[in-house]
Amino acid sequence: MASMWSLGLLFTTVFHSFCLTHAYAAHHDVRNLQARNIIEATSIASSYDFVICGGGVAGMVLANRLSEDANTTVLVLEAGGTGDDVSASIDIPAETYYATLLGSNYNWGYHTLPQPKAGNVPLSWPRGKGLGGSSAINGMYLVRPSQLEVDLWSSLIASQDNDSAAAWNWDNMFAAMKLSETFTPPSSQIQKTGDIQYNEDSHGTDGPLHYSYPGYLVPPVGDWSPTLEAVGVPTTSDASGGQTYGNFVATSAINPSNWTRSYARAAYLDPLPDRPNLAVLPLNTVTRIIFSGNSSDGSLIASQVEYASAAGAARKTVNVNKEVILTGGAIGSPQMLMLSGVGPPDVLQAAGVPVKLALPGVGQHLQDHLSSQVIWDATGDTYSSLYHDKYSTTPTTSNAFLSFVNSATAYVNITTLLGSEEEASAFQTQIIDALASSSSSLVPSNDSTVIEGYQAIYNATVNQILMSPVGQVELLLDLTGTQQSGSQSVAVQCALQHPYSQGQITITSNNPFQQPAINPQYLSHSADVTMLREGLKLARKIGQTPPLSNVMGNEILPGSQVNTDAEWDAYLQNNVGTEYHPSCTCAMLPLSQGGVVDANLSVYGLANVRVADSSVYPFEFAAHLQAPTYGLAEQAATIIRSNYNGVPLPWAPSPTSQPSSTTASSANNNAAASLFQINSGLVTAFGTLFAITTISVFWTMF
Template structure:
């Protein structure tokens, strides 16, 4: 790995301010580092990156795949955002972990590499976003990917890989490595076998990254298994896009620089950025464009702090409106998740073994020796199930009518039609199911530090959790500033479970988890259900109450600066902010509708496509 103390691109404030820049990228995260790397391929293009967090280069907490549970909730790596009180989800605030530092959330995520269903991206195009369908994005999925084929692994897996794949559908020379874990939860094989008996679409897909991922399979992870220097470590935006290009003289990166606002004229033209470094204000100009890649929470905040947004919201925060764009901060979507916890029979092991000293020492020794063992693992077995397969035709029809009615606020009519249609599609995964390799404290879904640890009564025991997540929630939320102070978080309201349709889909997911746990050969691995100890699935009120009090984030917030037609989206399909000049947004916030599965692959693809758009627009 490059020496973090000798990276020419990482510079001091004085060095950063010496240079002139064609482009300023706000946010050195998952998307921002992609844009910076691609634009500086042209030696005549100068790019400056402002990152609010630290560099964290070479940090074992980030590089060690299984350490994400420790990084989440640590202020060194996580912004520690919290939602406003979720009245429809336990009446609590719910943590919204987001990566802070170079690499952004790609530095602290679960490393599960999932491409959405082709319907997800085709529906973006149906919403008026030309060039954003699956066939248009597929080249950018392969462009960012470096698939490490299992046939090349030097570490033998602890259990055989039973997921099929087509290497021809994957990238082989991109910056981000993807691989299958060489250490897998021992119960994955039985879970997948049991699941395959529960429905026609519940077996393993032929190629889960082809645009059709129905059924259960081993997940790919963004972990390097190329047998090189970084084998067995997290592959993320920093290792993939920054470090190989950190010697470029036309790339400068300043960390611990908090952007306060864009420099914008009365006519709505953005010419630069104001930021704080060591609490001192500074200004930097962009000759061509500012690229806002601060993420789903920070990007709308920065736009609103700059006077771009809904006039009534801006005035309430003491900000003068320069560009009237009421869609900024709207359309916020996240995948809500719920789970059931199970204790394993004697002799079975999960990642809970790392809570015990001998097993932890052995795992550390394996990882230090050849980057193998449980510490080298990311992601898990997972898959997708169709609501249409789990419900009766009458239930599907009733749910679709509920979504299309005007009874509840939420998405616009065009989006509601797409969501309703997908719920009736037997080939669309409305539910993501995940086998989580450790005991969780499901009593505290809003507190990540507690949730990701076993409850006291389960210490010393081995367990796991089965999670169900909504792929396309009907509930929608907002992110808006309440203060002109950039250090104060905006009001983050995911609106979890505010639409009753989400409860209907979640109930089917919870019932499916119970069936999985009661089906051979997986059921022979289960000793008991530790949470909830008692839940009568015949009592609808009890099931709904459980769902509302175990709802947590699946860490996939997006859509708060969505692309769409003028008056519908906040940015156009070239990602330029409606009503403004000289600024475009490139991150998860531009996605107009949620995708089925984890979002990091989609963010990389968006950033790769956006980089080409910027080059095209400027003739670079």
Template sequence: MQTYDFIVVGSGSAGSVLAERLSASGRFSVLVLEAGGSDRRFYVQMPLGYGKCFFDPAVNWNYKTEPDPGLAGNADHWPRGKVLGGSSSINAMVWIRGAREDYDDWAAEGNPGWGWADVLPAFKAIEDNATGADAWRGAGGPVHVSHCESNVHPLTKRYLAAAEQAGLPLNPDFNGAAQEGVGVYQINTKDGRRMSAARAFLRPAMKRRNVRVETNALATKILFEGKRAVGIEYEQNGRTHTARAGREVILAAGSINSPQLLQLSGIGPAPLLQGLGIPMVHANANVGANLQDHVGINYTFKGRTATLNQILRPWWGKALVGAQYLLLRSGPLSLSMNNAGGFFRTDPGQTRPNMQLYFQAFSTVIPKNGERPILSPDPWPGFSIGLSNCRPSSRGEIMIRTNNPRDYPRIVANALSTNSDVEEMLAAVKFVRRIAAMPAMADYIVEEILPGPSVTSDDDLIQDFRKRSGTVYHPVSTCRMGPDAGRAVVDARLRVHGLEGLRVIDASVFPGNITGNTNAPTIMVGWKGAEMVLEDNS
């Protein structure tokens, strides 16, 4: 059995950061276990290759939820990265920190060190912003953040003008002084390539002698001596291996796999684990509970002149943008599917935005087997205005079904299961139509394709968004942080309550969800978590 100072389970948005920061001094040895394989794949590195990864089992866990009454009985598809870099290698790359109030709420819940004043320095240290540093933004950090104003589709300007006509201010930086308003999204890319956590953190760390990364290595059990975690059992190429941690075991496997591994290892709801014949190490009903996620929907329209559909769909267009990308690392393939978006309040009484907007200068109404048809969009000039809720009150859970680590857990999302979530979604889709009805957009729109002009009553709108809504891939809080072991899984230093030598450092520890995309906050949690580990092992 080999011994390392730290074993990190998962090489995703937080795990990659941990590998780099824990190994940087050269004092400590780090083993990283990744269930997936290499990220050196064309469609992982090409930003708009996201659609090719959406169902690809080579890089994607391809989870599916239980049929959800809140989504009209649909079993929602949940892509999660199974590859070096985790979900940061297959996401849409929109770089959003969240609202400052989100983090102040974390601290107010009894988590010192996680308020806005505490996390802002970490965000700035992480970033290499294309426009340089200021009071809000960092430069020289590992993650390059690109500004895309000069490269987005011309239709984006119409969207921004319409949103402004609908009452939203233009916002040049959602990560700056204020979040509310509309603007072009910044994305984590550099030189036309995805700037995943693997590219920014893990690849540099892998050059060090004190870092070992094992791919295709599925962690199956945390090993304990009494109440202290001392190692990991994992399967690789049909064989079972064990590795020992001299200092700490750190789970960075994400909001699905981290609670799953805890439960498989005897940490979780006692009735569930005892019923599956798993020896109890520590009972905690919160492991896998408190699941939160953002739910979204697109409204799709047909336009009067060409959108990206007319360049991405035909063979000659694919050849043109392909050559542009291969030769110049520019063009549509170098961008996110979301050119622009924004944040707004469905109720002026809200203290901060509770809804996020997305603008896509293409449409994918016609499905394509085996992939999300971003690179083969609809034949007509289509575009979409999408939205998602930011702080839903609905809660779900993730619980193992069996004691077999290769069996996927049971994901119960409970989307749109509260009246408040339904009411704010109803108000939000009406606002999307308001944007589309503004002069800047109305002159361009031929017709609304989805849900269509016949869907007008509140009941019909609710029925429509129940049928067509789904995750926007931001599950959090299944190992939530908090001071009370009766309500949380980890403390403010991300140590698992009731155990020693074991931490969870990933999106599962969020006390509550973030106003926006969760990738940047997860990288920040990895950064601050690494600081805590180093402080406690100094």
């Protein structure tokens, strides 16, 4: 009989004898054939209508959608490589745990500043560097935010521009997320083994990205739901339909036709025919945006994008006919703005960058999902089926077997977390009462608008989200082994979803090849400590509750010596990681609240620059950010194409409606950009608008 740790051992021993040979050769060949839009530096044109800075999730979506208009030229500049040289590590889902790319050139290798409340050490922040971005190296979770959270996002910008804010309400974002996907239900066998529930109507049927479930599951996945129900966390039958509460088995970015990872490059770039109007240039880093005009009259126009292949290489430029679109993520996008002279004046001046536009919110409002875990020795005979009985093909020679990823998930609300409505209400009151002291001592900026933004996010979180059914912590079942005990361990991980601690990202020099300073200020607010501590207590309880407890041995971490709140808090200080979900550094908020972009994703004060990635979310979602970012990018493409093609937006109000002041301002910005285009000899494009997570334990959550 196979012991509990056989899963990890078996994965490790079979991968390099099977995975890297014939199983994925055909897929690799297809990719090489389909890379027709990837160019060499010598083939770049002198100008493009749209220059997309970053070839990750949003960059790939926008490249695909914008280039559907044949008379529109699109360039993508990506700092990393194509991924062809590491295709097996990308394509094979389980390689996420056993042949990670974290030590390769496909990881930016970021680290935070030492965190005083988290062991006073820096934390690793891996981010994907290459075509597809983090979608090429993450844990493949496709978990959407709840309807309540998405509608709250929309409401935070609606006071400034109600019409444009409609793009970000649940109905429209739900449609955009479905637009991005093709959903394949699990087989009846997989559904039974994992006790999987889903609603097919909440998914798309013909989008580029594949949503499905692993082709192989082990019995403890099916133990998740009854165990969670036993501790008071109900099962949700429709986790993708806006009610992301309770426990479920998450969908993953897996293509069940060949059991490969479905990621942004494979979904949005590789299937394209040769498009003469689309160019994707890898291995070239955007160093700055070059502007013409001035900020005093709102006519600061991005006329060129500067880039280089390496720190010591010559800087080159490409002309911009229409817009620059930043898709560098929560780190890259604010860094590019600041290097270009757009950001907090004190930060820019200290870094030696001339101030082109004072925009204090750039890099501010940084939030992330901080996490910890309870770990047990693995035991029991439940993995005997690993070798036989379940599948007609032996697992060790099955592509389906190699698609196994962790996917048992739960979002726990504050009442369940604290034990009663009375405890939850008292906790809410404590947080509300701490607003004044928190905003005066915890905001890493002295700018009044950034402080206003902190307060707006804080109030929205405590008043609209905290007492709702929305999860305050996420729980994940890790069956693939941990750093502490290798393949012979199993963990229940806990991650804080709505932090009251906010940080910042700043540049420290004008060198674009020097990493920025990342300071998330983890656990600086006491409410974050409380919620993460209570989540860990619940994680321990889960591991002690049948049927899941049947596969748990001795508790390795934190161990039986940790029981009191003070002991849990001390444990937390030295045992935290992250789900790798940074966001909010170019927040979509009013300018008066330290916002960076408006409801149309346009950067305040710039005529033709947008940001379209996870940096624009104003607060963290109880979700993994991959799924909503695909939807965000689809919406961005619709907004941009509507603007230039003269096609009404699907959510546009009737023609009799009066434009808001922000809409009028956006129109003025567009007019300025149009004048620049005429002076450059640009013929306006036209077309039809189409309705269209290291082997580290925490890496499984990315």
